[in-house]
Amino acid sequence: MESRHQSASRTDMTEYVLPQHANAMGNVFGGQIMAWVDLCAAICAQRHSGKLCVTAFVDDLKFQKPVKVGEVVRLHALVNAVFSTSMEIEVVVEGEDSRTGARWPCVDARLTFVAVDDDRKPTKVPPLVMDSDHVRASQADGEARRSLRLQKKV
Numbered sequence: 001m002e003s004r005h006q007s008a009s010r011t012d013m014t015e016y017v018l019p020q021h022a023n024a025m026g027n028v029f030g031g032q033i034m035a036w037v038d039l040c041a042a043i044c045a046q047r048h049s050g051k052l053c054v055t056a057f058v059d060d061l062k063f064q065k066p067v068k069v070g071e072v073v074r075l076h077a078l079v080n081a082v083f084s085t086s087m088e089i090e091v092v093v094e095g096e097d098s099r100t101g102a103r104w105p106c107v108d109a110r111l112t113f114v115a116v117d118d119d120r121k122p123t124k125v126p127p128l129v130m131d132s133d134h135v136r137a138s139q140a141d142g143e144a145r146r147s148l149r150l151q152k153k154v
């Protein structure tokens, strides 16, 4: 199976925060951010694998700073590491005030996606092209986190 470049599946999304996305304080619901994160990561996983992908696991999420109605949510997803049928995708989420250009960290999330075939069975995914120290470190760090995740699996 031919390796694929990490950059080829990079996925960027931009969402404008409307009142229907917000809680009573006028900030985006955590669940809305999680839905956007899942969507952005799913597109990235499918771009890399060329297969339908399902969410298998979401690591702990920390919401760093809120994003309000009228502001912008920017999401950037990258394949951190590829295993056999699964991949670790990282989604970095930022808030943006489009009037001033100010940006701030909102969430940094890691999700595990599994590629599935037409029978919904896990199927192999292409490895990452190991063309830089950065990608090699990213793969190694992802493998270490995967071991910890699978130890917790019930």
Ligand SMILES: CC(C)(COP(=O)(O)OP(=O)(O)OC[C@H]1O[C@@H](n2cnc3c(N)ncnc32)[C@H](O)[C@@H]1OP(=O)(O)O)[C@@H](O)C(=O)NCCC(=O)NCCS
Pocket: 053, 054, 055, 056, 057, 083, 084, 085, 086, 087, 112, 114, 116, 122, 149, 150, 153
């Ligand atoms: C994810 C799913 C396909 C895994 O199926 P399974 O029969 O358990 O498959 P396997 O045990 O063969 O594992 C397949 C891969 O998933 C990984 N995996 C399974 N559970 C995992 C977990 N809790 N955390 C991390 N990875 C996990 C395995 O490590 C394996 O990866 P690898 O092939 O790269 O080594 C299956 O559990 C499923 O369909 N879950 C529901 C998914 C869903 O509905 N998501 C929400 C909507 S998209």
